[in-house]
Each structure stands twice: as structure tokens, then as C-alpha cells.
Amino acid sequence: MKNLQNSFLRGWKLFLLLYLVLLFSSYLFETLSTTSQPAVFPNLSNIDRNEKVIVFPDLEYESKELSLIISELIKTNDVLVINYTDTTGLENNFSAASYVRKLRTLLNSDEYDSLHVIGNGFGAVFASNFVLLNDNRIESLILLDPEGILEFELLGGHILNSSVYSASKIVYWGLNNLIPDFGAFSKSHFNTIYPQVRLDTDLRIEKKIFSSINVPTLIATTNDNDINLSQSKEFKRLLLNSEQVIFNKDDTLFLQRIRSFISDTTDKKNEISVSKKIKSILPFTYSNISGAKGWVLVGLIILIILSTFISEDLACIGAGLMVARGLMSFTPAVAACFIGIFVGDTLVYLSGKWLGKNAASKIPFKWFISEMDI
Secondary structure, three states: OHHHHHHHHHHHHHHHHHHHHHHHHHHHHHHHHHHOOOOOOHHHHHHHOOOOEEEOOOOOOOEEEEHHHHHHHHOOOEEEOOOOOOOEEEEEEEEHHHHHHHHHHHOHHHOOOOEEEEOOHHHHHHHHHHHHHHHOOOOEEEOOOOOOHHHHHHOOOOOOOHHHHHHHHHHHHHHHHOOOOOOOOOOOOOOHHHHHHHHHOOOHHHHHHHHHHOOOOEEEEEEEOHHHHHHHHHHHHHOOOOEEEOOOOOOOOHHHHHHHHOOOOOOOOOOOHHHHHHHHHOOOOOHOOOOOOOHHHHHHHHHHHHHHHOHHHHHHHHHHHHHHHOOOHHHHHHHHHHHHHHHHHHHHHHHHHHHHHHHOOOOOOOOOOOOOOO
């Protein structure tokens, strides 16, 4: 028995040594390989003075449709695509407003007095902030499957969403710093910058920004996602001088529509009706939210189940809020809470049954409880 314990200890030490070597090697690899990464705010002196289109992509995911748009536009326009991963000069504030203020200082020149702006996904928040700061320079704004309406984001509330983003930031930090991934996670949507941006960006004030924009806006939406359609409809309500086009995911005709919208030099500022102005200032109605379906619903159920392992009460409250806001129906919410609580409590019971009183003398339990407490 003693030989077995010694063998286990030797194996554990060898494993720990190997882990530390791999972790250090991963750190060196990332440090050396990131020296040549493009800056989030490129050196604009190297860009042709005909710069016309600024693209704010989605935070985490690459859009096939956006790639097609960029490929089409670079044939006749100079296109600047913003990269969010370089945070130079942001001074620990990673909000969308902070990003665009920095970008504005680099574009503070008469050479860039005529710009078109494109925002995809959460990039719509960046694009809207940029347009508001540079209203006199912007000719048009295009939002592709836009995100940024608070009620559509995760649990639909600022405090609850902030809790999720804070937790995901911790998880992402662990993936990036405790696993020898050789830079794989930092180049994926598990980069810690992304939850930090969402955490620092207060979507409660974004609605006022959307409503303040009077730049001609085209909202392009794929028709394969009910949530995208509902959110785009809300954007159309808030953006007074906007129009919406809905297209099939594999349909390339939307490229022609976007091309014509950008190339059209006529005045797109249409007269805004009184009824539209009134609709834009009305409060949000949760009936506009389409319930989650398919994998989105599965993801929410898994999120609730995992949340019960941390706090059963908060998980149930969060599930109730999602039901109240129409993100999911009553039955799957209750089922997720029940499964999470049942599994969690069962595991706690079984751990006590299997370990018994001896648990108090074993690591890590003896760090928190003594045999006298039992």
C-alpha cells in the first residue's frame, strides 16, 4: 500500500512538472507570436485617403455575410475593419464608447470627411456610438443582424447579464491562463476581451444613442432566426431614418442592395412622420420578443441548470425573469430549475454517503471542516 502511495506521488509530481513546462512554453509562444498582431486602431497614415467604409464586426463570431460584403466593397472602396483584441490606449475601460472615442482621435482629419459605417452583431453598438460622435461625416449606416437591445441580451436585465459576463470572464481567464493552449483561446471567441467589453458597455443607455441617430440606415437581417428578426424590428423602431431588408442566408442579392445603398449619393434623409417619432419613444414591450427555440433554448436550459450549482435561488429568479420577458416558456424553465436542483442536491448527498465521516480528514474537505464539527 505504501509503495502504491509513493508511486502515485511520483506520478503526480511528474504530471505537475509537465504541466508547468507546457504552461510556460505556451506563455512564451503567445508572447513571441503576438508581437506582430495588427493593432485595433491601425496606423491611418498608411491608408489611402479615399478611405470610405469602416466596419465594426461582431465581437465573438465571424459572419459569412459580412465577409461577402467586405469582399464586394474592397473592389471599389477602401475598407477599414476594426479589430477589438488590441486594447492599446483604452485605459482599463473596454466599453464600446471608449473604443470609438479612441478611433475618433485617429480619424480627426478633414481627409476622412465622408464615411460609411457597417456594424454586424454586437458591432452595431460600436457603429452607433461612432456615428453619434461623427454625425457630420457619416453618409450612411448599415446594420447587419444587429445586437445591442438590452431586453434581447441573455437574461434581459443589466444586473443579471453583468453577473453572467463576470462569471464568463473568470472562466475565459482560466482557459487562457491555466491551460497550455499556445494562443488558441486568445484567437477564438474565448478571448477575455469580449466579456469585458460587454461588461463595460451599459446597454441601458444605448437605446438613447440609437434614437439620437438620424443618419440614413439600412438594417439587413437574415430570416433564419426569429430573435434576430425581432431585434432588427426593434432597431427599426428606434432608428428614425431607417429601412429594413430581410434576406435568405444563402441569397447574395442583399449584396446588391447594400452596394446600391452605399453608392447612392442622393440625399437619403427622408421626412420622418410624427407617428414614427412617437413609436420610437414608447417603452419596450416584451411581446416583441420571440421565444428561444432549438439550440438557443437548449443553451438557456443548460445555463439555468449550471446556475443552480452556484445559487439555486438566483437561478430560479433568473429563470422566472426569462419567462416573464418571453425568452422561454414556463415548462422548460421549471424543468431546468428542477433538474439542476435535483442533480446538485443528489450529488451533495452521495458525496456525504460515499465519503462519510472520513471526509473531514481528507484534502480538501479538512481545510473547511473538522471532525469536531460533524
